[in-house]
Amino acid sequence: MAAFPRFTSLIKELPSTVPFVGPEALERTRNYPIIARIGANESGFGPAPSVLAAIREAAGDIWKYSDSEHLSLRLALAEHHDCKPENLMIGEGVDGLLGMAVRLVVSPGTTVVTSLGAYPTFNYHVDGFGGKRVSVPYAGDREDLDALMAAVKEHDATMVYFANPDNPMGSFWHEDDVIRFVEELPETCMMVLDEAYCECGPAEAFPAIDRFLDRPNVLRFRTFSKAYGLAGARAGYIIGETETIAAFNKIRNHFGMPRLTLVAAEAALADQAYLQSVIGRIRESRDEIARIARDNGLEPLPSATNFVAIDCGRDGAYSRAIVDALGARGVFIRMPGVAPLDRCIRVSTGPSEDMDLFAQELPSVLQALG
Amino acid sequence: MAAFPRFTSLIKELPSTVPFVGPEALERTRNYPIIARIGANESGFGPAPSVLAAIREAAGDIWKYSDSEHLSLRLALAEHHDCKPENLMIGEGVDGLLGMAVRLVVSPGTTVVTSLGAYPTFNYHVDGFGGKRVSVPYAGDREDLDALMAAVKEHDATMVYFANPDNPMGSFWHEDDVIRFVEELPETCMMVLDEAYCECGPAEAFPAIDRFLDRPNVLRFRTFSKAYGLAGARAGYIIGETETIAAFNKIRNHFGMPRLTLVAAEAALADQAYLQSVIGRIRESRDEIARIARDNGLEPLPSATNFVAIDCGRDGAYSRAIVDALGARGVFIRMPGVAPLDRCIRVSTGPSEDMDLFAQELPSVLQALG
Numbered sequence: 001m002a003a004f005p006r007f008t009s010l011i012k013e014l015p016s017t018v019p020f021v022g023p024e025a026l027e028r029t030r031n032y033p034i035i036a037r038i039g040a041n042e043s044g045f046g047p048a049p050s051v052l053a054a055i056r057e058a059a060g061d062i063w064k065y066s067d068s069e070h071l072s073l074r075l076a077l078a079e080h081h082d083c084k085p086e087n088l089m090i091g092e093g094v095d096g097l098l099g100m101a102v103r104l105v106v107s108p109g110t111t112v113v114t115s116l117g118a119y120p121t122f123n124y125h126v127d128g129f130g131g132k133r134v135s136v137p138y139a140g141d142r143e144d145l146d147a148l149m150a151a152v153k154e155h156d157a158t159m160v161y162f163a164n165p166d167n168p169m170g171s172f173w174h175e176d177d178v179i180r181f182v183e184e185l186p187e188t189c190m191m192v193l194d195e196a197y198c199e200c201g202p203a204e205a206f207p208a209i210d211r212f213l214d215r216p217n218v219l220r221f222r223t224f225s226k227a228y229g230l231a232g233a234r235a236g237y238i239i240g241e242t243e244t245i246a247a248f249n250k251i252r253n254h255f256g257m258p259r260l261t262l263v264a265a266e267a268a269l270a271d272q273a274y275l276q277s278v279i280g281r282i283r284e285s286r287d288e289i290a291r292i293a294r295d296n297g298l299e300p301l302p303s304a305t306n307f308v309a310i311d312c313g314r315d316g317a318y319s320r321a322i323v324d325a326l327g328a329r330g331v332f333i334r335m336p337g338v339a340p341l342d343r344c345i346r347v348s349t350g351p352s353e354d355m356d357l358f359a360q361e362l363p364s365v366l367q368a369l370g
Numbered sequence: 371m372a373a374f375p376r377f378t379s380l381i382k383e384l385p386s387t388v389p390f391v392g393p394e395a396l397e398r399t400r401n402y403p404i405i406a407r408i409g410a411n412e413s414g415f416g417p418a419p420s421v422l423a424a425i426r427e428a429a430g431d432i433w434k435y436s437d438s439e440h441l442s443l444r445l446a447l448a449e450h451h452d453c454k455p456e457n458l459m460i461g462e463g464v465d466g467l468l469g470m471a472v473r474l475v476v477s478p479g480t481t482v483v484t485s486l487g488a489y490p491t492f493n494y495h496v497d498g499f500g501g502k503r504v505s506v507p508y509a510g511d512r513e514d515l516d517a518l519m520a521a522v523k524e525h526d527a528t529m530v531y532f533a534n535p536d537n538p539m540g541s542f543w544h545e546d547d548v549i550r551f552v553e554e555l556p557e558t559c560m561m562v563l564d565e566a567y568c569e570c571g572p573a574e575a576f577p578a579i580d581r582f583l584d585r586p587n588v589l590r591f592r593t594f595s596k597a598y599g600l601a602g603a604r605a606g607y608i609i610g611e612t613e614t615i616a617a618f619n620k621i622r623n624h625f626g627m628p629r630l631t632l633v634a635a636e637a638a639l640a641d642q643a644y645l646q647s648v649i650g651r652i653r654e655s656r657d658e659i660a661r662i663a664r665d666n667g668l669e670p671l672p673s674a675t676n677f678v679a680i681d682c683g684r685d686g687a688y689s690r691a692i693v694d695a696l697g698a699r700g701v702f703i704r705m706p707g708v709a710p711l712d713r714c715i716r717v718s719t720g721p722s723e724d725m726d727l728f729a730q731e732l733p734s735v736l737q738a739l740g
Contacts, residue, residue, distance in 0.1 A: 004586040014620040022438035067394035216374040229433040232629030250384040259602030
């Protein structure tokens, strides 16, 4: 029998490519095991012991759907950020929330502005709802705020994506620049301000939470996947103006958040001492990655995140060869997808045994590649 | 500042109503605690001890994103159902999977057929993508297969929803009827065959898994939320033809499944002995609910699910009064949303202490209502 003939025209046109091939899938297709898992910007330092205790304690309640309003976590986050629970939308990680945010404003033909080489999963969602993407090159390994603004205005864009700090380069903009951008942004353009890595960056990068709470066109994305060490739990949230936040209630999967995920996120938020210890370890690990890079004649870029982009000084094919060769030796790392960013490899921070393996394997990989 | 002006026209038109108000939200708005949680068709019998052990064992891995291809669980399900892993799509519960299935085939104006009073969350997703709903009344407290088919043909529908066994009435159709329906269904119409309650129903209700695997227009929905006792984990799956299943990869949140959810589902599937023991307890509890109903002069409907619809013999206002009054006494139950189904209340099976409280409170509730 032929394929189902009535997928929407949008679905028929979508490619089958995925934004990221996961590490487990890489292990299967390439047939080698990952020893140092430092490619997906997870936290190899792990979650807080208090989080694990909370999960184990709450496991027996897993037969119950979770609170569809996520009130307990929203109250805790509201206190943490000094905002109202109505300013907060919890969702299945930044990825899931990005999909919903795009769905709220993008229909076939809607123009969306992002940076060339920025987060592929955002592009995936824009494509998935038929948006027309306009991509602006990075400038000096940062997303180019002036060029993003120019593109928004030229194309009368309905949405713009900006990550601060940036993935995959690890760079950041000062809060004054972010505020200036927001103030100049037409109110017809929704800003996706992806701050997934904010816990790892300098305080000067982040406008105060109350700065944009009255702006219906600014959504700030945060996550428990990075410094909090809960990538596998899938918990992210958006901070925004109450009416815009409420719009998500029209489309979200109301009972979609797993009970243990909410428990884990709330426990993680409560353990700020552990978070601070992890941030210290992330800083040390960034320095270690930078040292290893320099020892091998490569140039580490400054990082405000839990990874370091390393300039390998040649083209994307060379970086790809390094990524593949390290992979074959058990070191899982990634690299930016487009030039000129793809002169770099991207190494996540992690515990010392991961760094040791990276340090051990990199010299011979580079030597073999010549 | 005014609301964001460029939500899509679809979003602007959507109501802010939600398909279900969750029990925690009810507790907050009504200000009484739930003692017997027998309203959401969860499993108060809980998950298997082996599942809890697996969760606690795997908790430390929560810093890792899960396998985006869910291969381990798909392999286990493929063995369980004697199909290929390519016939299986894992997702965030039936609710999440329904949303994706609708998105694949529904755009503004697409006609979708369902039953009047059937699963509200399906309607929510159809509305969310702009579908035009045609609703067919139940007949004899069952979804009316002939009328569904007639509506599909009359309206040249692109999707039809059919739950077997049915929620909220607990009724079922024999597999021969289901097969006849599928064979008569135009191949331009996608069938959503919601079998969420299949573990609780009689074997004769379910066509063999291989029966529809070559049909691109049949999707069978299963879940770990009901008999497996994992509602709070959010794990469901679809069984379907490989090409249709692959279409979900174009839009799904690839890293959206929590790691512990996949672990829990796989452990639950492996413990079929526990599942069988729960099914036995569900049967006993159904009998107990029926006995309590009859003791109070009400008529329990036969059930192939983990709940019992009880005909209270009057109108929806009367059922609503019973639901509310029981709620005020700590007994959380639900009821169908439309007439004539709403002459019933719906009571989920559960442990004996829940049944005892229901039995204790129902007589005085009925007496007070007169």
